[in-house]
Amino acid sequence: AIFLNLSQDHLDRYGGMTEYKKAKLRIFENQKDSDCAVLDYDDSAIRKLSESIKSRVFYFSVNQKVKGSYLSGEKLFVDFGNGAEEVCRKKDINLRGTHNLKNVLAAALAAKLINREINVVAPLKNFLGLRHRFEFITEKEGVSFIDDSKSTTVDSTLKALESFRGGRVVLIAGGRDKGSDYSLLLNQIKKIKYFILIGEASEKIRMAVSGLDIPIEEALTIREAVLLSKKAARKGDSVLLSPMCSSFDMFKNYRERGEVFRKAVFDVSSICKN
Structure with a gap:
């Protein structure tokens, strides 16, 4: 065991x-x-x-x-x-x-x-890792997009943030709250340059991290979140979907959430290129 x-x-x-x-x-x-x-x-x-x-x-x-x-x-x-x-x-x-x-x-x-x-x-x-667990999707214009939809706890998101060695992170987070203490994010707050919040827990997360001089925006959909992240990220940065929450307010499960994120990344990149 x-x-x-x-x-x-x-x-x-x-x-x-x-x-x-x-x-x-x-x-x-x-x-x-x-x-x-x-x-x-x-x-x-x-x-x-x-x-x-x-x-x-x-x-x-x-x-x-x-x-x-x-x-x-x-x-x-x-x-x-x-x-x-x-x-x-x-x-x-x-x-x-x-x-x-x-x-x-x-x-x-x-x-x-x-x-x-x-x-x-x-x-x-x-072994290259599990799907939707800190999974590298693609790099566009020097910005890396990472699917960590499996991270449904604050601790797993903190572990993801710890894994970054360079650049800063545009964090897409939120979903259905599981009674978590989002103020624990302060332990890795220097890694985060921008918050984009989705789902039912958006306001609770906002309250936990407000007053930190880090921009916070809310998105109604994953696609909108990816569009906002594209504007916020700069060369060398990473866009990380690591929700800290369950997916059941918007999706069937974390896998669907991750697949929607992946599709949005490629769709938005294609739109921006055109």
């Missing part, structure tokens, strides 16, 4: 973080002593979960050597206590961001716990 992270989500259905955490911890409920639990060592709250887990605990970390998997320099290793084994080099991973590096460490550790002889290098080299 792998416990990757704990952040605000589904608070529209749960009474608060305590109740939500209790629900997530049920993943360990039926484990036996011989089973394995994989935890993020770098998160002290998650590391502390080991005190209440009856199965064997292994960790993943990007900061230090642990019993499990870890990053050391430019290499990823697994170590079960009888000597470290190199898994791959950091450059072998095609995914951007520290959060994806942690995902790789957790996945590699789980695979090695199931079969110590398995070679994970080829799958890691060939």
Whole structure:
């Protein structure tokens, strides 16, 4: 059982973080002593979960050597206590961001716990990421367009923002609120140059980030949001659809929202070219 992270989500259905955490911890409920639990060592709250887990605990970390998997320099290793084994080099991973590096460490550790002889290098080299999860769509006039429609929490949007190393971000966000605290965006606010808000949560997000001297506009449709983003972005910037909300106020699901965004990007680019 792998416990990757704990952040605000589904608070529209749960009474608060305590109740939500209790629900997530049920993943360990039926484990036996011989089973394995994989935890993020770098998160002290998650590391502390080991005190209440009856199965064997292994960790993943990007900061230090642990019993499990870890990053050391430019290499990823697994170590079960009888000597470290190199898994791959950091450059072998095609995914951007520290959060994806942690995902790789957790996945590699789980695979090695199931079969110590398995070679994970080829799958890691060939895996380009999931659709609608920080997915690069295209670059137009030096502006990158990225579909992160799968990001339905503030934490996942923060992780997306952390992944940018240059330029600034025009953020398209909003949808159906899940009881989230959007003021947490302040942790990455320097990356954002422009807000374009959509959906039912627009006003709540606006209230959380207002007064920051960052332009905020609202759009009734994804297409309108893309048109506004095209005007706001400059060469070197990125337009990021990372809603922080569910999609059910405007779409069937996050996949439809992402596909509509993709289509709008190419349609608007074609219009502007003509």
